Structure formats: structure tokens, C-alpha cells
Amino acid sequence: MAKMTPRTLSGFMELLPAPQQQMERIMEILRTTYSRYGFTPLDTPLIEASEVLLAKGGGETEKQIYRFSKGDADLSLRFDLTVPLAKYVALHYNDLSFPFRRYQIGKVYRGERAQRGRFREFYQADIDIIGDGKLDIINEAEIPAIICQTFTALGLKRFQIRVNNRKILNGFYAMQELSDKSGDIMRTVDKLDKIGAEKVRKLLVDEIALTEAQADEILKFIAITGSNEEVLTALQAYAGRNETFDEGLGELNTVVKYLAAFGVGEANFAVDLTIARGLDYYTGTVYETTLLDHPEIGSVCSGGRYDNLAEYYTDRQLPGVGISIGLTRLFYVLGEQGLLNPELPTAPADVLILPMTEDLAPAISLATALRSAGIRTQLYTEQKKFKAKMNYANNLGIPYVVFLGDDEIAAGVVACKDMVTGEQTKLGFDETLARIHAGLAEKNSGCVILEK
Amino acid sequence: MAKMTPRTLSGFMELLPAPQQQMERIMEILRTTYSRYGFTPLDTPLIEASEVLLAKGGGETEKQIYRFSKGDADLSLRFDLTVPLAKYVALHYNDLSFPFRRYQIGKVYRGERAQRGRFREFYQADIDIIGDGKLDIINEAEIPAIICQTFTALGLKRFQIRVNNRKILNGFYAMQELSDKSGDIMRTVDKLDKIGAEKVRKLLVDEIALTEAQADEILKFIAITGSNEEVLTALQAYAGRNETFDEGLGELNTVVKYLAAFGVGEANFAVDLTIARGLDYYTGTVYETTLLDHPEIGSVCSGGRYDNLAEYYTDRQLPGVGISIGLTRLFYVLGEQGLLNPELPTAPADVLILPMTEDLAPAISLATALRSAGIRTQLYTEQKKFKAKMNYANNLGIPYVVFLGDDEIAAGVVACKDMVTGEQTKLGFDETLARIHAGLAEKNSGCVILEK
Numbered sequence: 001m002a003k004m005t006p007r008t009l010s011g012f013m014e015l016l017p018a019p020q021q022q023m024e025r026i027m028e029i030l031r032t033t034y035s036r037y038g039f040t041p042l043d044t045p046l047i048e049a050s051e052v053l054l055a056k057g058g059g060e061t062e063k064q065i066y067r068f069s070k071g072d073a074d075l076s077l078r079f080d081l082t083v084p085l086a087k088y089v090a091l092h093y094n095d096l097s098f099p100f101r102r103y104q105i106g107k108v109y110r111g112e113r114a115q116r117g118r119f120r121e122f123y124q125a126d127i128d129i130i131g132d133g134k135l136d137i138i139n140e141a142e143i144p145a146i147i148c149q150t151f152t153a154l155g156l157k158r159f160q161i162r163v164n165n166r167k168i169l170n171g172f173y174a175m176q177e178l179s180d181k182s183g184d185i186m187r188t189v190d191k192l193d194k195i196g197a198e199k200v201r202k203l204l205v206d207e208i209a210l211t212e213a214q215a216d217e218i219l220k221f222i223a224i225t226g227s228n229e230e231v232l233t234a235l236q237a238y239a240g241r242n243e244t245f246d247e248g249l250g251e252l253n254t255v256v257k258y259l260a261a262f263g264v265g266e267a268n269f270a271v272d273l274t275i276a277r278g279l280d281y282y283t284g285t286v287y288e289t290t291l292l293d294h295p296e297i298g299s300v301c302s303g304g305r306y307d308n309l310a311e312y313y314t315d316r317q318l319p320g321v322g323i324s325i326g327l328t329r330l331f332y333v334l335g336e337q338g339l340l341n342p343e344l345p346t347a348p349a350d351v352l353i354l355p356m357t358e359d360l361a362p363a364i365s366l367a368t369a370l371r372s373a374g375i376r377t378q379l380y381t382e383q384k385k386f387k388a389k390m391n392y393a394n395n396l397g398i399p400y401v402v403f404l405g406d407d408e409i410a411a412g413v414v415a416c417k418d419m420v421t422g423e424q425t426k427l428g429f430d431e432t433l434a435r436i437h438a439g440l441a442e443k444n445s446g447c448v449i450l451e452k
Numbered sequence: 453m454a455k456m457t458p459r460t461l462s463g464f465m466e467l468l469p470a471p472q473q474q475m476e477r478i479m480e481i482l483r484t485t486y487s488r489y490g491f492t493p494l495d496t497p498l499i500e501a502s503e504v505l506l507a508k509g510g511g512e513t514e515k516q517i518y519r520f521s522k523g524d525a526d527l528s529l530r531f532d533l534t535v536p537l538a539k540y541v542a543l544h545y546n547d548l549s550f551p552f553r554r555y556q557i558g559k560v561y562r563g564e565r566a567q568r569g570r571f572r573e574f575y576q577a578d579i580d581i582i583g584d585g586k587l588d589i590i591n592e593a594e595i596p597a598i599i600c601q602t603f604t605a606l607g608l609k610r611f612q613i614r615v616n617n618r619k620i621l622n623g624f625y626a627m628q629e630l631s632d633k634s635g636d637i638m639r640t641v642d643k644l645d646k647i648g649a650e651k652v653r654k655l656l657v658d659e660i661a662l663t664e665a666q667a668d669e670i671l672k673f674i675a676i677t678g679s680n681e682e683v684l685t686a687l688q689a690y691a692g693r694n695e696t697f698d699e700g701l702g703e704l705n706t707v708v709k710y711l712a713a714f715g716v717g718e719a720n721f722a723v724d725l726t727i728a729r730g731l732d733y734y735t736g737t738v739y740e741t742t743l744l745d746h747p748e749i750g751s752v753c754s755g756g757r758y759d760n761l762a763e764y765y766t767d768r769q770l771p772g773v774g775i776s777i778g779l780t781r782l783f784y785v786l787g788e789q790g791l792l793n794p795e796l797p798t799a800p801a802d803v804l805i806l807p808m809t810e811d812l813a814p815a816i817s818l819a820t821a822l823r824s825a826g827i828r829t830q831l832y833t834e835q836k837k838f839k840a841k842m843n844y845a846n847n848l849g850i851p852y853v854v855f856l857g858d859d860e861i862a863a864g865v866v867a868c869k870d871m872v873t874g875e876q877t878k879l880g881f882d883e884t885l886a887r888i889h890a891g892l893a894e895k896n897s898g899c900v901i902l903e904k
Contacts, residue, residue: 004507006543006765009525012497014540016547017554024493036823038801038830041476045464045573046498046559047518055456066499066527068520070563073461075518088466091458095468097847099834101800102469107498111522121497136833138812149823261816313458348492348553360590364713371488371601378490381588382551395549 011112011120013328018346018397023331025344025448026154027105030125030325033150034103037142039127042104044084050074053083055312064110077109081126081324082309089130090313098132099139105327117336119328128322130309135319140285140305141255143323144269145262147289147301150325155341155447158292159300161264162272165252165285166304169276171245172238176217184208186276189222193274193295197223222274228256231271248284255285283307287323293451297333301325334449341450345443347397349378351416351436354389356405363404366414366429373433375440393419399443400436463564463572465780470798470849475783477796477900478606479557482577482777485602486555489594491579494554496536498561502526505535507764516562529561533578533776534761541582542765550584551591557779569788571780580774582761587771592737592757593707595775596721597714599741599753602777607793607899610744611752613716614724617704617737618756621728623697624690628669636660638728641674645726645747649675674726680708683723700736707737735759739775745903749785753777786901793902797895799849801830803868803888806841808857815856818866818881825885827892845871851895852888 008014015023031041050067053076066077078084081104089100105125112118127146129139144161151159173182188203197219204215224234235249252271259269277286284305291300303323310318334340351370355363363379370377378398380389393401403415414432417424418439425435460466467475483493502519505528518529530536533556541552557577564570579598581591596613603611625634640655649671656667676686687701704723711721729738736757743752755775762770786792803822807815815831822829830850832841845853855867866884869876870891877887 003766004504004764006539006762007501007504008539008543009497009499009501009527012499014496015494016544017492017494020493020495023495035800035828036826038804038828040469040800041472042467042469043472043475044466045461047461047464047561047573049459049461052456052459066520066522068518070518075461087458087460091460092468097844099832101830109499121499131834134834136835138831138833142831258812258816261813263820310458312456314455348487349490352490360710361713364710368715374488376487376490378553379590379594380551381590382583382586383588392549 009120011114011118013119013121013332017348019335019340021346021348022340022344022448026327026331027123027125029153029448030105030150030327031103033146033153034127037101037127037146037149039101039103042085042088042102043106044078044081044088044104046077046107046109047075048078048084048087050076052087053078056083061110064112066109066111078106079110080108081106081124082128082322085126085128085130086310086318087313089318090310090316093314093316098130099135100130101127102130103127117329117332119332122326122328125325125327126322128309128320130318130320133317133319135305135321137251137254138258139321140251141258141262143303143321144287145259145264147287147323147325148262148264148268151268151289151301153447155449156291156451158451159268160290160292161269161301162275162288162290163252163255163259163269163285164272164275165248165255166276166282167244167248167284168235168252168273169248171242171248172221174244175238175242176214178210178214181208181210185210185218189218189274190276192222224273228266228269228271231273232256251284277302277304281306285321291333294333294337297329300330300333339449339451341446341448343443343446343450344448345397345399345440347399348376349396349398350376350440351378351400351402352389352393352398353377353379353402353404354386355379355381356403357409362409366402366404369429370433370436373437375433375436399439402432461572462566463570465571465573465784469800471787471792473798473800474792474796474900478779478783479575479577481605481900482557482602482779483555485598485605486579489553489579489598489601491553491555494537494540494556495558496530496533496540496556498529498559499527500530500536500539502528504539505530508535513562516564518561518563530558531562532560533558533576534580534774537578537580537582538762538770539765541770542762542768545766545768550582551587552582553579554582555579569781569784571784574778574780577777577779578774580761580772582770582772585769585771587757587773589703589706590710591773592703593710593714595755595773596739597711597716599739599775599777600714600716600720603741603753605899607901608743608903610903611720612742612744613721613753614727614740614742615704615707615711615721615737616724616727617700617707618728618734619696619700619736620687620704620725621700623694623700624673626696627690627694628666630662630666633660633662637662637670641670641726642728644674676725680718680721680723683725684708703736729754729756733758737773743785746785746789749781752782752785791901791903793898793900795895795898795902796900797849797851797892799851800828801848801850802828802892803830803852803854804841804845804850805829805831805854805856806838807831807833808855809861814861818854818856821881822885822888825889827885827888851891854884 061079065079107121108124173179192200201215204210275286275288282304286304288299289301305321307319309320353363353367367377367379401417408415413426415426416432513531517531560576625631644652653667656662727738727740734756738756740751741753757773759771761772805815805819819829819831853869860867865878867878868884
């Protein structure tokens with residue numbers, strides 16, 4: 001028979017079993033952490049009616065969307081988890097209680113140009129808090145605190161959540177009488193990290209037609225850096241000239257104060273006046289998160305406060321705040337940088353049982369007892385040489401191998417080999433179990449990310 | 453602004469938060485149970501190249517496939533998890549160790565005619581064990597044992613795994629010199645439950661042109677019922693006349709013997725000679741699982757032994773055995789039948805904190821402490837009347853509400869109300885925590901499925 005060469009599409013991550021175990025571990029930490037903060041899991045369809053998904057329309061994303069017909073239906077794969085959330089909240093409004101806190105970890109699709117580290121199918125891990133009409137400012141401090149807790153639980157230390165407030169920016173540009181050009185200015189300022197202050201200044205003057213004085217004002221403003229306290233103090237100098245600015249500064253002060261109460265250390269967050277994010281969407285606090293040792297990969301977790309989650313579906317005012325981790329890309333980068341802890345077990349099982357008797361019933365009973373005690377156990381019954389069986393355990397990294405022959409059965413003991421130390425014990429079931437439990441606890445004690 | 457009416461596509465399950473929590477609980481039990489048996493999780497793309505996914509081609513499924521173009525690429529959404537597994541094993545063969553045990557819980561897509569209880573996007577939860585060249589028969593007993601354990605962990609008792617062996621059927625039809633008609637016969641026999649023996653007999657004679665005597669032989673054969681021992685004894689009467697039959701009977705005897713060793717009770721499995729399943733695919737043991745009180749919904753978990761997982765991709769012989777739970781449909785049926793345990797918590801949080809002070813720092817600290825202790829905690833800070841706050845907790849089913857005012861802070865206590873009993877305590881943090889832990893343990897002690 002002619003064979004079809006098997007392949008996986010370019011831009012689609014398909015992990016081998018060991019890295020998949022690491023990915024599962026990360027997802028489990030995300031689920032657990034998000035749950036601790038009172039977020040409920042959601043799972044919306046991957047396919048939506050195109051007219052619903054693209055109600056907002058236009059933009060860069062539209063070209064990348066996987067859109068197709070099935071029968072009479074015009075369908076699209078979701079390209080983020082925010083639009084499906086907006087649809088969900090508008091559709092199920094009467095069945096929800098507000099503030100509505102949900103997390104969703106799911107795949108999204110964007111037909112980007114294929115290149116290394118860019119994915120067409122990728123996981124996003126989102127949390128959002130949606131209010132009905134209003135939403136308290138404290139939520140804008142809690143969201144980055146959750147991200148900080150999540151990253152810390154994963155083992156990351158060298159990260160920084162950068163915080164800004166769109167009202168401060170809008171208020172500042174209004175003071176300069178540049179409101180109508182603020183979008184263009186912010187897009188230019190966003191290039192600061194890449195091209196430097198001088199080039200930004202030149203673009204502001206040459207392309208956006210600012211005066212030299214205006215450009216200088218802007219550069220002076222975005223040059224405000226230092227500790228959070230220093231930045232907030234410097235911003236105070238602009239206060240009293242524009243209502244929106246003052247409101248934003250008040251919010252930023254509150255967010256910074258509560259972030260500290262949530263236990264987020266100064267090392268892990270910074271007020272950064274260059275952060276703007278989705279210009280037509282965010283209206284208050286905005287966030288980006290960078291890995292301090294890998295600024296080149298950009299933000300791994302971004303979001304902010306918005307006033308109207310679902311304005312394309314409903315007249316109800318549904319303000320919210322949310323943040324999204326680009327999980328597939330983050331996982332890829334962590335792997336590339338060698339930051340995934342290689343000490344953590346990735347084997348499919350904790351114990352491999354090699355039955356040495358013809359009747360497998362005693363081995364099956366032992367496997368059942370171990371499984372009941374929470375030990376991931378595999379019976380190995382293939383007809384292979386002893387060495388091949390041990391190689392199987394070794395190749396998979398299974399930490400314990402148990403031998404069960406007539407002698408052990410008669411003596412009521414279990415022969416158990418620690419595959420790392422090579423030590424072999426013959427102990428009763430309970431003692432063997434205790435030894436395995438203790439060993440696994442130690443092996444699983446590290447964090448999934450191990451910074452160098 | 454004109455609004456787009458939000459909607460979710462017909463045939464796509466989108467759960468409200470409370471049932472979603474129940475679904476998550478079920479998935480967690482599946483993941484845990486499968487892991488206990490040494491299966492490693494996989495996560496393959498939802499989209500594959502059409503030529504790869506449809507290498508096998510044809511069949512009923514092809515019409516239902518979501519197939520579309522993106523740029524030059526001809527793409528399809530996966531319609532099951534088996535073909536992607538075959539591709540995965542063929543593609544990554546050199547990086548895998550065999551037997552390769554994997555589970556996958558993922559969405560698949562079939563554009564079926566929309567009707568109540570039929571889904572176009574649905575979860576399958578699959579386990580498979582793939583051998584390299586050979587695979588020991590014990591695996592054919594372990595797979596249904598895992599399903600039995602899974603269903604039991606979910607709380608199901610009234611289910612039956614029905615087991616047959618294709619070699620017995622093939623051997624039997626060879627004895628009757630009906631091998632060339634065996635496919636048509638099996639498809640007819642498969643209707644036995646629905647149309648009864650007399651109509652099956654008539655179809656066998658009228659449509660498949662069997663003699664009356666042949667039809668009688670077949671009806672006599674499939675009428676073999678009783679305890680597993682009785683069925684095996686009756687089958688023994690056919691032994692010695694066909695090699696394939698004898699091989700199949702030997703396998704069935706082994707499977708039945710080991711199923712008992714795995715702790716599967718007679719109430720939960722039965723040898724059933726009418727089971728055939730995918731005629732062009734399965735070659736040994738085959739399984740179907742029915743809910744005894746709901747036979748009308750058909751099999752909720754099916755599978756079997758196959759000789760060639762990946763014959764369309766590789767010349768390597770990759771025999772395997774696997775089983776699949778149609779999770780979305782099962783969940784739907786459980787909900788419809790009222791079998792989901794309503795006592796289990798479905799709230800997004802265990803504790804709702806209502807701060808009674810202007811400075812939220814003490815409430816934030818308390819939330820942080822509760823979360824560190826594993827309690828899912830939400831801070832409620834919206835400006836609402838007291839009654840609205842309590843209604844929020846009630847509507848979501850949050851079991852504990854904590855009040856933190858100046859008095860409590862000064863006294864170093866926590867005021868905690870049990871929303872079910874109405875009892876309110878003022879205790880220190882550790883005592884409050886212990887009370888909450890104990891209460892949650894009790895609330896979470898039930899199974900997710902509660903049979904009537």
C-alpha cells in the first residue's frame with residue numbers, strides 16, 4: 001500500500017510526551033492559581049458564526065482568521081478568548097452574577113506568516129473580571145497580583161509587570177492639545193525600546209508634524225522613570241491641569257498601593273509611562289509583563305481595563321479588566337532558553353511492575369493496590385528480555401521498578417529498585433509504598449521553571 | 453450602534469458556570485484515573501492537512517468533516533483522536549518507547565445533522581496502548597478495567613462493559629462458510645437489540661440470501677447468553693473446528709480471567725456475542741459500554757483491539773488496543789437524566805470576603821492567607837448594599853462569607869457565616885480555617901454522578 005508521509009502542520013505545536021508533561025504541569029498550576037482567586041473555568045466553542053465573531057470587524061487580525069463555509073454557514077475559528085467571552089456574557093447575561101470572574105485556557109487560531117517561535121494554533125490563558133455597569137478599582141490591582149502569584153508558582157522570579165494608565169496618557173495629550181494625534185503618538189512612542197529616544201523624536205516631528213517643543217514635552221514625559229514612588233511623585237507635577245489625567249493618576253496611586261498589599265514586590269512591577277496597548281479598547285490601567293533576562297521576546301502577559309466588553313452585542317455597559325498569557329509562545333521560549341526544570345519527573349508512570357510469574361494475578365493485585373494509593377503504575381507484560389524491560393523504564397525515566405516473582409509473593413514482600421540510585425529494597429507493601437511516596441515527593445518538589 | 457445578536461452555533465455545547473464546574477470535575481477524574489494506569493497525556497493539533505487526516509479516505513465520516521482552505525493549504529478539523537494518534541506515532545516513532553500508553557481528552561468535529569443531544573463539536577476521552585510489532589493480550593483486559601475504575605470513580609454503578617472478540621465471530625462465520633458475507637451479516641446482527649430476532653432472521657434470508665439453516669445457526673449462536681462462565685462454556689462447543697475461532701476463544705478466556713483479577717465485578721461486564729464494532733478496523737477484543745438504566749442512549753464508551761494503527765503512514769506493524777468515551781454526549785445525557793450530583797459545590801469560590809473598612813489592606817491580607825491555605829477566595833469590593841452582597845454569595849452558592857470590620861481586626865478574629873446553616877462564628881484565623889476546611893471536605897465528599 002502506498003504510504004502518506006505523516007506530518008504536522010507548520011506553526012502547530014505538537015509536543016513529545018516528556019515536554020507535554022511539563023506543559024500539563026504548567027496548565028495545572030494556572031488552573032489552580034486562577035481558581036484560588038475565585039475565577040470560574042469556561043470552555044467556549046472553537047468555532048463561531050463569522051458574523052458574530054467578527055461583529056467588531058476589521059483590523060489586523062481579520063486577514064489572519066481561519067474562515068470557511070460548512071453547508072450554508074459562514075464560520076470562523078476564534079482568534080482570541082476575549083470576543084467569545086463578550087459573546088458569552090451578552091448571551092448569558094441573565095444567568096450570570098456580577099462581578100463575573102472567569103478564566104479560560106484554550107487554543108486560538110491565527111494564520112500568521114510561519115516563522116520560528118510563531119504559532120498558528122496556540123493556547124491563551126485568560127482571566128477577566130466583568131462588572132455590570134461598574135467595577136471597583138481594586139480589581140485593577142488584583143489582576144496583576146494574580147499574574148505575579150502565577151509566575152511565582154511556576155518558579156519565575158526575574159519578571160516585571162509594567163503598569164500604566166490610559167487616562168494619564170489621554171489626559172497628558174489633552175494638556176498638550178494633541179488629543180487628535182494621540183493614537184499616532186502612542187504608536188510611535190511604543191517603538192522607544194526598539195529605536196531609541198532620538199529616532200522617536202524625529203518621527204514625532206517629521207511624520208506626525210509635532211513642533212519641536214511638543215516632541216520635547218512628550219520625550220520628557222516618557223523619560224520619567226525611577227522607583228514607583230519617584231514616578232508617581234514626578235507625575236504629581238502634572239496634576240490639576242486635566243480632569244482625566246487626575247483621575248488616571250488617582251487610579252494609578254490606588255493600584256500601586258494595593259499591589260503592595262497583595263504582596264507584589266517592587267522587583268516585580270514598575271510604573272512605565274510608555275505602555276499603551278490596544279488603543280481602541282483599553283481605557284484605564286494597562287499591563288505588560290516582560291522576562292527581565294529576555295526582553296527580546298516582548299510581553300508574555302498583557303491586558304488592561306476596558307469600559308465596554310460587549311458593545312457589539314448589547315447596550316449594557318459591561319466594564320472589565322483582564323489579562324492574557326500567550327502560553328504556547330511562553331512555553332516555547334522557556335524551552336528554547338533551557339528554563340524548564342529538567343529534574344521534574346516527566347515519565348508516564350511512577351512505578352513499572354515486572355511480573356516474574358506466569359500467573360499475572362499477583363502482579364495485577366499489586367498494581368491495583370499501588371494505584372489505589374495514588375501511585376501511577378504500569379504493568380509491563382510484553383515478552384522481552386530483562387534488559388529490554390529495564391531499558392524501557394530508563395528511557396521513559398520511570399523512577400521505580402518493582403519485581404514480583406514467586407519468592408517475593410511467598411515472602412509477602414516487594415522488590416523495588418530506585419532507578420536513580422540503583423538501590424534495591426525488599427520490603428513489605430506498606431514500607432515500599434512509604435519509600436516511593438517519599439521519593440516522589442522529593443522528585444516533585446521543584447518548580448517547573450528553573451531560572452539560571 | 454447597531455447590535456449583532458449574540459448566539460452560539462447549534463450543535464456546540466456552551467455550558468453555564470455551574471455545569472462547567474461539574475464538567476471540569478469529570479475531566480479531572482478522567483485525567484487522574486488515566487494517569488494512575490501509566491498513560492501519558494497528549495495534545496495534538498485540531499487542524500491537520502486534509503491529505504494526512506484523510507489518508508484512509510472514504511466512509512461515512514468524510515461527508516461530515518470540516519474541510520477548508522487557508523492560502524494554498526487544504527486543511528481539516530480532526531473528527532476523532534485516533535487518526536491524529538496514528539499520525540503522531542508514525543511521525544514520532546523514533547522518539548517513543550513501546551508499549552506507548554497515551555490518553556487524550558480533546559474536542560473533535562463532525563458536521564452531523566443538528567438534533568437534540570447530537571453535537572458537532574464534542575469531547576472524546578481516549579486511551580490507547582500501542583505496541584511495536586506485538587502487544588500482550590493482558591492489555592485487552594486492562595483497558596476495560598480502566599473504564600470500570602473511571603466510571604466507578606465518577607459514581608456510576610449501573611453500567612455494563614460488553615465484551616466480544618472479532619476472531620470468534622470471524623472463525624464462526626468461516627465455519628459456516630460465510631466469510632465473504634460476514635460483514636453484511638454482522639451489520640444485520642447489530643440490529644438485534646432494535647428489531648428483534650425474528651426480523652434479523654428475515655433480513656438474513658431475504659437480503660443476504662442465507663439459507664434458512666444458516667440463519668438458524670447464526671441466531672442460535674448470537675442467542676448464547678447467561679453468566680460469563682455459561683457463555684464461555686457454550687462457546688467451547690464450537691472449539692476445534694476453526695483456528696481463528698479457537699484463538700479468539702482463548703483470548704476471550706484470558707480477558708475474562710484477568711478482568712476478574714483487575715477487580716471488575718460480574719455486574720459490570722458481560723460477554724456479548726452481538727458486539728462487532730468497526731468492521732474494517734478491529735481484529736480482536738471489542739468493547740461497548742451501556743448504562744443499564746438507559747440502554748436507549750447506546751454505547752457511551754467503545755473500542756477494541758486493532759492490528760495496524762498507522763498502516764496508511766508506515767510499514768511498521770503497530771498493533772494496539774483503545775477505548776473512547778464520548779464525553780460531551782455522556783455529560784449531556786447525565787444532565788438530562790438528572791444524574792449529576794446537585795450537592796457538589798459549583799461556586800467559583802469557597803469564601804467571599806466582605807471588607808467593612810475603608811482601607812482594604814487587612815481584607816487583602818486575609819484573602820492572601822486563605823488562598824495560601826488552598827481556599828478559593830474572592831474579595832467583594834463593589835459598592836453595593838449589604839443585601840446585594842449576600843445575594844451574590846447565595847446566587848453563586850458560595851458556602852462561606854467572611855466579614856472583616858474594625859472590631860474583628862482589633863480583636864484578631866474573623867467573622868464567618870456558613871451560608872447553608874446560617875451559623876456565624878467569630879474565631880481566630882486558624883480555627884476559622886479549620887472549620888472551612890472541614891466543611892469543604894464534607895461538601896466535596898460526594899461523587900459527581902448520583903444514580904437514583
